[in-house]
Amino acid sequence: MYRASGRIMQQLRHRMPAPEGRLAVSLAAPALKTFTLRQQQRHEQVRWTATSTVSSKQVTTPPPRHDWNRAVSEAERIVGYPTSFLSLRWLLSDEIANVALHLRKLVGSAHPLMKTAKHLLYNGKNTMQAWGLIVLLVSKAAGHAPSVPDVEQDKSAGVLHSQRALAEVTEMIRISHLVHNSVVNLQSSTEAGQDAATYDDMSFGNKIGLLTGDYLLGHSSAELANLRNQEVVELISSAVRDFSESEFIGERDEQNNPLPYKPGTFQRPSLSVAVDFNEHDVMTPMPIAQVLGNPEQEWECRNILNAGSLLGKSCQASLKLAGQSEELQRHAYRFGKHLALAWQACLDAEPFQCPTLPLDTTFSLVSAPVLFHLEHDPSLYAQLEQGKQSVDNIDYDKIHKAVLAGPALAKTKELQRKHTAAALAVLQHFPATDARQALENIILAMQDL
Numbered sequence: 469m470y471r472a473s474g475r476i477m478q479q480l481r482h483r484m485p486a487p488e489g490r491l492a493v494s495l496a497a498p499a500l501k502t503f504t505l506r507q508q509q510r511h512e513q514v515r516w517t518a519t520s521t522v523s524s525k526q527v528t529t530p531p532p533r534h535d536w537n538r539a540v541s542e543a544e545r546i547v548g549y550p551t552s553f554l555s556l557r558w559l560l561s562d563e564i565a566n567v568a569l570h571l572r573k574l575v576g577s578a579h580p581l582m583k584t585a586k587h588l589l590y591n592g593k594n595t596m597q598a599w600g601l602i603v604l605l606v607s608k609a610a611g612h613a614p615s616v617p618d619v620e621q622d623k624s625a626g627v628l629h630s631q632r633a634l635a636e637v638t639e640m641i642r643i644s645h646l647v648h649n650s651v652v653n654l655q656s657s658t659e660a661g662q663d664a665a666t667y668d669d670m671s672f673g674n675k676i677g678l679l680t681g682d683y684l685l686g687h688s689s690a691e692l693a694n695l696r697n698q699e700v701v702e703l704i705s706s707a708v709r710d711f712s713e714s715e716f717i718g719e720r721d722e723q724n725n726p727l728p729y730k731p732g733t734f735q736r737p738s739l740s741v742a743v744d745f746n747e748h749d750v751m752t753p754m755p756i757a758q759v760l761g762n763p764e765q766e767w768e769c770r771n772i773l774n775a776g777s778l779l780g781k782s783c784q785a786s787l788k789l790a791g792q793s794e795e796l797q798r799h800a801y802r803f804g805k806h807l808a809l810a811w812q813a814c815l816d817a818e819p820f821q822c823p824t825l826p827l828d829t830t831f832s833l834v835s836a837p838v839l840f841h842l843e844h845d846p847s848l849y850a851q852l853e854q855g856k857q858s859v860d861n862i863d864y865d866k867i868h869k870a871v872l873a874g875p876a877l878a879k880t881k882e883l884q885r886k887h888t889a890a891a892l893a894v895l896q897h898f899p900a901t902d903a904r905q906a907l908e909n910i911i912l913a914m915q916d917l
Contacts (some may be wrong), residue, residue, distance in 0.1 A: 539913040540598060543906040547604040548625030577666070579673030581650040599642050599779055600635035602807065602910075606783045606800050607631040608903035609895075613791030626903070630695050631786045637688045637704065638782040642775075644684035645711050650677045653723050700785040707778040710754075714773035717756060718834070725859045726770070726834045729760060731846035744772065744805070763839035764883065770834060771812045772805060780804035799897045806891040807911065812836075813884035814914055820877050825868040833859060836883055838867065840876035888915050 608626045620628050652670050685708075692704055719727040745754055754773065759765040772780075783804035787797045816835035819825065832838070833852060842848055848870055855862040871877065891911055898904050 536913040539909040577669040600639040603635040607786040640688035647681040710773040710777040776805040776808035810887035836880040837876040
């Protein structure tokens with residue numbers, strides 16, 4: 469502003485004769501002064517308005533959201549390095565290299581194995597690689613007994629070598645289960661078995677899925693045996709049993725996709741029935757028949773068997789390797805179980821965050837929003853009955869709109885908050901360390917997804 473005024477003064481001096489120029493400048497000076505004062509006042513007014521706007525925005529701005537990727541990166545730094553079995557030594561092994569080579573042949577096909585591989589490698593909120601990280605963070609948060617020899621300790625990371633091996637075993641078992649679930653039924657009565665154009669791709673994908681899943685499960689069994697702890701072997705073996713048991717709850721279509729129970733099939737149980745294993749003997753199977761008929765308890769039963777059992781028992785086994793007390797081991801199991809259930813509730817709600825269902829997108833028919841909506845509106849089951857032969861026959865868009873119109877999504881978010889709060893409450897039984905803080909950050913970041 470002041471530079472512009474100077475340039476005007478110079479132009480007036482050079483362009484006008486001396487006497488008249490001085491007179492003109494003397495006459496123009498008050499106008500320039502008035503113009504300058506007005507510009508200053510306008511500038512101050514704009515600056516005050518901008519400051520007031522920023523201040524008002526600061527008052528109404530919601531609290532900052534927790535970043536999932538940052539929380540995971542900080543947690544990996546605490547335990548030493550990335551915990552996934554997709555480490556350098558695995559990626560350079562001949563077996564994994566052969567699997568990757570054969571998977572390239574399935575690119576462009578519709579085999580579910582490709583979707584599983586995408587979610588496995590995707591570095592986001594759906595990543596399947598954080599299970600081992602949770603086990604190591606629980607291990608470091610709890611510490612180990614003084615009787616553990618120094619040779620068994622990884623002092624740079626604050627965990628035991630056996631606990632790190634257990635974390636890799638947990639991830640291998642989890643991913644082998646997901647890969648096995650990608651196998652497609654190719655019986656002649658199914659649509660996949662009758663389509664000659666895609667039969668070869670589906671058959672080849674099944675072979676790769678079976679061999680890869682079997683290899684991971686077999687290698688995890690060998691690594692588990694190398695821990696030389698019978699109680700840990702029993703715990704993890706019972707989690708593998710729970711995977712199988714989860715496949716026999718309720719009806720299935722021809723592709724073995726789960727279908728919900730028809731409303732009114734079972735008598736509604738008492739809400740006092742606990743949905744969990746016997747804390748004093750986790751080898752005892754879960755009483756499934758006592759929880760059928762209640763959407764929340766049925767959902768918890770399915771997902772404890774399908775996910776919560778492995779994460780909870782792996783956390784419990786890691787503290788058993790560290791020589792911790794039975795009470796702290798039970799707290800570790802509860803934390804892993806509630807964290808897995810909160811995680812699953814978050815994933816179940818994800819397809820219903822948008823007002824319209826994206827093209828070629830489906831969701832589980834036994835997810836929490838669908839089960840809650842069946843309780844609210846049992847007439848929706850008529851749409852689900854069309855999927856008894858194949859879930860592809862179901863109008864997912866219609867079910868999506870019906871769920872959004874009811875209270876199911878709000879109940880699902882409340883279910884997530886319930887298990888998130890339970891996981892945070894159990895975490896208070898562990899010492900206040902950076903590992904415990906990292907676990908809290910992961911839980912809060914998951915809640916903000």
